[in-house]
Amino acid sequence: MNNSWGAVIVAAGRGTRMGYAESKQFLLLQDKPIFIHTLEVFSRVSRIKELIVVTGAADVARCEEWIHKFGLEDQVRVTAGGSERQDSVYAGLKELTSDYVLVHDGVRPFVTPDLIESCMEAAMEHGAAVLAVPVKDTIKQVNEEGIIMSTPDRRSLWSIQTPQAFRLSALLEAHERAKQEAFLGTDDAMLIERLGKQVKVVEGRYTNIKITTPDDLDYAVFMQKRGE
Numbered sequence: 001m002n003n004s005w006g007a008v009i010v011a012a013g014r015g016t017r018m019g020y021a022e023s024k025q026f027l028l029l030q031d032k033p034i035f036i037h038t039l040e041v042f043s044r045v046s047r048i049k050e051l052i053v054v055t056g057a058a059d060v061a062r063c064e065e066w067i068h069k070f071g072l073e074d075q076v077r078v079t080a081g082g083s084e085r086q087d088s089v090y091a092g093l094k095e096l097t098s099d100y101v102l103v104h105d106g107v108r109p110f111v112t113p114d115l116i117e118s119c120m121e122a123a124m125e126h127g128a129a130v131l132a133v134p135v136k137d138t139i140k141q142v143n144e145e146g147i148i149m150s151t152p153d154r155r156s157l158w159s160i161q162t163p164q165a166f167r168l169s170a171l172l173e174a175h176e177r178a179k180q181e182a183f184l185g186t187d188d189a190m191l192i193e194r195l196g197k198q199v200k201v202v203e204g205r206y207t208n209i210k211i212t213t214p215d216d217l218d219y220a221v222f223m224q225k226r227g228e
């Protein structure tokens with residue numbers, strides 16, 4: 001079995017929860033767009049031979065310009081995404097020819113090569129793997145009236161991150177099934193899980209945040225200053 005690797009970096013969201021006119025993946029951290037920081041980490045993992053950025057159709061040209069400006073043009077291709085994250089991932093998958101794929105949020109710039117590689121190793125052993133961290137808070141299930149219904153055992157709860165790694169053929173099949181059945185998931189592992197397949201959880205790091213809201217951006221600036 002061959003083990004060639006590609007990666008899809010999704011960067012086609014609007015950043016509604018961030019609340020800025022500019023999409024959050026294009027905001028600058030130390031004079032560099034957030035998605036470029038993310039791409040630079042992936043470009044340092046030598047086993048990844050195909051690197052696709054998925055962005056909004058109207059942003060393809062400026063993404064290509066940034067990719068050129070930061071010297072990544074030999075490693076990275078850009079394609080247009082869709083209205084949901086899942087559509088964007090699918091658009092990226094269709095560009096790949098590798099045996100395995102990593103899917104990663106363009107707005108998780110603090111991932112590191114060692115985390116990416118540990119996810120890749122686990123996917124080659126188990127077929128599918130995701131990074132995650134154990135939840136630190138007590139989690140409650142709450143009903144529409146704001147009343148606590150249950151307290152799940154925290155020892156079995158993990159906060160799921162990206163990258164998420166899969167055999168490309170399996171993830172394409174899972175996306176096509178989800179599309180046919182009008183199922184929309186919040187991550188790619190869900191699409192594999194619903195086909196009855198196992199996904200291995202690999203312990204990541206709390207610093208691998210997704211920049212979602214303005215407080216995450218403050219934390220990202222702090223992390224950059226600290227040299228993460």
Ligand SMILES: Nc1ccn([C@@H]2O[C@H](COP(=O)(O)OP(=O)(O)OP(=O)(O)O)[C@@H](O)[C@H]2O)c(=O)n1
Pocket residue numbers: 010011012013014015016017018024025054081082083084085086088089105106107108210211212
């Ligand atoms: N149609 C979409 C929606 C999201 N994403 C990407 O998926 C990642 C995680 O999504 P999220 O944090 O939800 O980003 P947004 O959709 O931009 O944010 P919001 O939900 O607040 O609008 C981001 O890198 C985002 O650019 C994407 O490529 N295509």
Ligand SMILES: C[C@](O)(CO)[C@H](O)COP(=O)(O)O
Pocket residue numbers: 085105159160161162186187188210212
């Ligand atoms: C894929 C993901 O980053 C895993 O935590 C997350 O599910 C994306 O979710 P969002 O709804 O797009 O924030």
